[in-house]
Amino acid sequence: MSRKNETPVLIASLLITVGLLGGGVWWFTRNGNLNLGSIPGVEGDSASSNTSSVSSAPSSTGNTLADVPVPTGLFNYGGSTTWAPIRGTVDPLITQTHSAFQLRYTDPIGIPPGSGAGIEMLLNNQLSFAQSSRPISPDERQQAEAQGYTLKEIPVVLEGIAIAVNPGLPVEGITLDQLRDIYSGQLTNWSQLGGPDLAILPVSRSLDGGTVEFFTGTVLGGVTLASTVSIANSTTEALRFVSDNPGSIYYASAPEVVGQCTVKPISIGRQPNQLVKPYTDPYVPPENCPAQRNQINSEALRSGDYPLTRRLFVIVREDGQLDQQAGEAYANLLLTQQGQTLLNQAGFVPIR
CATH class of the missing domain: 3.40.190.10 (Periplasmic binding protein-like II)
Structure with a gap:
């Protein structure tokens, strides 16, 4: 067969191949539940152009302290003196259960400890999370927003x-x-x-x-x-x-x-x-x-x-960092059935 006669055949074969491939992709996306947005590097209609780095708290806190996933590391925390019985009786059991989740209580320098001092230290990046006996104030929320993140209060117990x-x-x-x-x-x-x-x-x-x-x-x-x-x-x-x-x-x-x-x-x-x-x-x-x-x-x-x-709160910086994971994990530990029982034994009233 001459080269001149081969050309139309090659073109026709190529068109048929492209048509079959296109039809296959169409069939899979319609019937095979192929989601291009779930493929790394490919954006579908439901995929966001920016990937969020904020870690969400577990949807279920579980029954025991051991059920809660925690990050690894040393985390400074502090704040309200109302939390002293919790720091003395509950927190040691948390670190005993999760030895890689190390908690270090940190007092402010030059001022008495308290909810306000703890939240101020959290805003100044001196604490991983804060313990508070009051909600976040509007001024504290504004300070956080000025630094590019938000503060979240997680209620854990009543007193x-x-x-x-x-x-x-x-x-x-x-x-x-x-x-x-x-x-x-x-x-x-x-x-x-x-x-x-x-x-x-x-x-x-x-x-x-x-x-x-x-x-x-x-x-x-x-x-x-x-x-x-x-x-x-x-x-x-x-x-x-x-x-x-x-x-x-x-x-x-x-x-x-x-x-x-x-x-x-x-x-x-x-x-x-x-x-x-x-x-x-x-x-x-x-x-x-x-x-x-x-x-x-x-x-x-x-x-x-x-x-x-009133309610007591764990205060967390929502900035997508490891400290946020630590604060959310700490709150979820206290919200387990075992955590609520331990808080009750320490003189507080469970909210779950």
């Missing part, structure tokens, strides 16, 4: 604020209005509340803490603490002051107050006939402590009958 007085004070409970009037300086003597003729000595932590922010916002309605309120550097210092001074009063996280041997937790309520105890009956007097201790009234906190409750 109450308890009111502590000297064990010898014959006052069993007060209303929220009376508590407000004490810390705003309008009530100055226990005789005004049916107690003895004894000066009221209110104590508070510094304004940097999440507990103080919650208290001033919820109880005082945004009013500042009176000048007569003594400021303690720590809850330990404040409870010692209450123990030594018959007219003193202090507020703090319920797990830090209810089980103490040297102070008395009292009832609070929205109305005089609605006083609710932060502890379960029967009351354990100081002379029976520490062999016996008062226990948190979890049911009253969970139901809302006890009027001063």
